[in-house]
Amino acid sequence: MPDREITFAQAVREATDLCMAEDPTVYLMGLGVPDPKGVFGTTLGLQEKYGPDRVFDVPTSENAMTGVAVGSALAGMRPILVHQRLDFALLSMEQIVNQAANWHYMFGGRGGNLPLVIRLVVGRGWGQGPQHSQSLQAWFAHVPGLKVVMPTVPYDAKGLLIASIQDNNPVIFIEHRWLHNVKGHVPEGAYRVPLGAARVVREGNDVTIASTSYMTLEALQAAEVLSEDGIEAEVLDIRTLRPLDQEAILNSVVKTGRLIVADTGWKSFGIGAEVVALTAERAFAMLKHPPHRIGLPDCPSPSTPALANRFYPRATEIVSAGRAMFGLRPTGIVEEASVPEDIPDPSFAGPF
Amino acid sequence: MSPMDAALLRQLYFGMLRIRIIEERIAELYYEQEMRCPVHLCIGQEAVSVGVCENLSVDDYVMSGHRSHGHYLAKGGDLPAMMAEMYGKVTGCCQGRGGSMHLLDRSVGFLGATAIVGSTIPMSVGAARASVMKGEARAVVSFFGEAACEEGVFHESLNFAALERLPVVFVCENNLYSVYSPLGVRQPEGQSVIGLARGHGIESYEADGNDVVEVYNLSRRLIQEARGGGGPRFVEFKTYRWREHCGPAYDNELGYRTEVEFQQWKARCPIEGLETRLLEEGILSPPGIGRMRSQVGEEIEDAVVYAKQSSFPDERSLMEDVYAP
Numbered sequence: 174m175p176d177r178e179i180t181f182a183q184a185v186r187e188a189t190d191l192c193m194a195e196d197p198t199v200y201l202m203g204l205g206v207p208d209p210k211g212v213f214g215t216t217l218g219l220q221e222k223y224g225p226d227r228v229f230d231v232p233t234s235e236n237a238m239t240g241v242a243v244g245s246a247l248a249g250m251r252p253i254l255v256h257q258r259l260d261f262a263l264l265s266m267e268q269i270v271n272q273a274a275n276w277h278y279m280f281g282g283r284g285g286n287l288p289l290v291i292r293l294v295v296g297r298g299w300g301q302g303p304q305h306s307q308s309l310q311a312w313f314a315h316v317p318g319l320k321v322v323m324p325t326v327p328y329d330a331k332g333l334l335i336a337s338i339q340d341n342n343p344v345i346f347i348e349h350r351w352l353h354n355v356k357g358h359v360p361e362g363a364y365r366v367p368l369g370a371a372r373v374v375r376e377g378n379d380v381t382i383a384s385t386s387y388m389t390l391e392a393l394q395a396a397e398v399l400s401e402d403g404i405e406a407e408v409l410d411i412r413t414l415r416p417l418d419q420e421a422i423l424n425s426v427v428k429t430g431r432l433i434v435a436d437t438g439w440k441s442f443g444i445g446a447e448v449v450a451l452t453a454e455r456a457f458a459m460l461k462h463p464p465h466r467i468g469l470p471d472c473p474s475p476s477t478p479a480l481a482n483r484f485y486p487r488a489t490e491i492v493s494a495g496r497a498m499f500g501l502r503p504t505g506i507v508e509e510a511s512v513p514e515d516i517p518d519p520s521f522a523g524p525f
Numbered sequence: 526m527s528p529m530d531a532a533l534l535r536q537l538y539f540g541m542l543r544i545r546i547i548e549e550r551i552a553e554l555y556y557e558q559e560m561r562c563p564v565h566l567c568i569g570q571e572a573v574s575v576g577v578c579e580n581l582s583v584d585d586y587v588m589s590g591h592r593s594h595g596h597y598l599a600k601g602g603d604l605p606a607m608m609a610e611m612y613g614k615v616t617g618c619c620q621g622r623g624g625s626m627h628l629l630d631r632s633v634g635f636l637g638a639t640a641i642v643g644s645t646i647p648m649s650v651g652a653a654r655a656s657v658m659k660g661e662a663r664a665v666v667s668f669f670g671e672a673a674c675e676e677g678v679f680h681e682s683l684n685f686a687a688l689e690r691l692p693v694v695f696v697c698e699n700n701l702y703s704v705y706s707p708l709g710v711r712q713p714e715g716q717s718v719i720g721l722a723r724g725h726g727i728e729s730y731e732a733d734g735n736d737v738v739e740v741y742n743l744s745r746r747l748i749q750e751a752r753g754g755g756g757p758r759f760v761e762f763k764t765y766r767w768r769e770h771c772g773p774a775y776d777n778e779l780g781y782r783t784e785v786e787f788q789q790w791k792a793r794c795p796i797e798g799l800e801t802r803l804l805e806e807g808i809l810s811p812p813g814i815g816r817m818r819s820q821v822g823e824e825i826e827d828a829v830v831y832a833k834q835s836s837f838p839d840e841r842s843l844m845e846d847v848y849a850p
């Protein structure tokens with residue numbers, strides 16, 4: 174069935190299912206994993222299929238449960254630990270950064286493999302506010318020893334999750350809540366999308382839009398609008414933050430000479446800063462225009478829709494940035510007026 | 526207390542003497558400034574390491590914290606690799622990347638010691654759960670100090686271990702001080718460490734951590750019960766660190782603890798106490814002790830020579846092993 178379409182959430186579930194069926198050391202835990210909603214549908218039915226020993230709910234003890242995952246990995250298991258919000262996992266930064274990330278290096282490669290996937294959910298809108306939607310991927314991407322993955326489309330969600338589960342290192346797998354219900358082509362059966370490879374989602378010669386996660390969808394929308402102005406954007410879905418596919422970014426920028434980075438996180442000290450710095454260091458002479466970062470402004474995430482509209486960037490900002498690089502006024506308006514800015518699509522009626 | 530055979534008593538004595546001599550040698554050599562990493566010596570606390578680990582097989586797992594030399598050695602960890610690690614050599618147990626606070630010898634079930642207080646407690650619980658999932662009959666011992674009981678992760682870990690009835694024995698060495706901070710400024714008066722563990726529904730005991738026979742007998746039972754599916758067990762051993770928190774010296778002159786207190790604990794030396802008893806009972810003889818001392822003396826000198834003569838890691842290896850293949 175080449176045209177089979179499933180949602181991002183179903184793709185995550187399918188990847189987990191396939192890995193658990195193939196490898197008895199893979200197990201899945203997290204608060205709410207076996208509950209009726211199954212972490213936005215990503216874990217539904219798995220406890221029924223694999224039993225409570227391999228798919229289980231946990232105490233609300235983020236740090237210790239991360240340590241439990243680490244210890245079990247050292248003893249031969251392949252844990253998948255799920256948090257319904259990235260914000261909750263901040264309680265486990267000690268285990269993630271001091272322990273898991275350092276483990277292989279600090280024990281001279283003799284400390285045993287530490288295969289561990291930590292699934293984190295980020296988001297925007299519907300009043301998620303300051304502590305239920307923060308896109309802190311840059312924190313994790315900063316740390317050597319971690320791998321950090323942020324898929325956009327269902328195909329990549331499945332292939333990258335399988336690759337993450339099979340990886341022998343701690344992998345932070347970040348899902349955007351606004352992507353869970355997005356459908357896309359996903360083959361049946363197991364396949365891997367390699368960690369560390371970006372993907373050109375749309376080809377173009379005039380400006381590179383390097384984007385992460387949900388912002389890739391905004392970037393694609395922006396690219397269509399820019400095209401009407403005769404500006405052909407190349408959209409590069411970064412997909413893996415660490416290891417970062419530097420060559421793919423540089424190749425595209427060398428081709429277009431212009432760079433916009435659109436990230437779901439804060440602009441300052443963020444993914445955009447890293448990508449722009451990389452480009453400045455290695456392809457400065459190829460730049461025809463100063464690069465532009467699109468990210469969150471330097472304030473916490475407000476809950477009210479009145480402020481959220483100013484807080485979260487959308488395609489319009491990308492269009493304006495692209496037009497400015499060609500001396501055009503920022504008038505490109507993306508057609509999105511019918512959808513309120515705090516929900517992913519008109520069918521969404523909250524709460525998350 | 527069950528009657529113990531002479532060979533076992535000699536073994537317990539030898540195990541403690543060995544750790545003491547090795548630690549004292551490290552303290553002497555530390556002044557050469559060739560071991561360029563922090564060291565946390567366990568002189569005075571040897572009975573806990575030896576009494577507990579004597580009950581473990583190579584298949585059982587042990588994890589520990591920053592003061593782990595005794596646990597590592599008692600579990601059978603390789604001495605030359607430990608010495609080389611302190612000298613930062615490529616032959617060290619971590620190729621010099623970890624230092625004294627990151628001992629590891631997976632070949633004997635010593636899964637690792639790390640330097641953040643309390644952090645290996647949940648890992649021990651996770652290793653125990655892995656063993657259960659794989660149908661293995663392992664016991665896991667988690668060593669930590671009483672300060673770890675002030676960490677949130679301690680409580681989270683005990684809760685989960687109790688919830689799942691996992692085969693872990695939590696071994697708390699209460700040496701009264703977290704660096705220079707006494708128990709009185711860290712935990713409320715009248716609160717006991719085992720009270721905290723009991724609050725999580727875990728069968729808990731406290732005992733004299735300077736009496737190796739008591740440590741051995743109690744931990745033997747607790748390890749058997751945990752391994753047999755009885756659920757986690759907790760034990761607090763009261764003991765005392767003789768030297769400074771970190772480094773080779775005595776530090777009573779700093780005034781954070783009294784000379785009187787120190788002398789009282791020193792008078793309860795775990796090694797001298799057992800030595801006196803075993804000499805009286807004819808299980809040990811002065812020449813026998815002499816032979817043990819020279820045996821360990823040779824072992825540590827060989828390990829020091831090995832460590833000193835080993836190469837440093839190649840500078841080009843800096844970026845290696847960040848990730849597993």
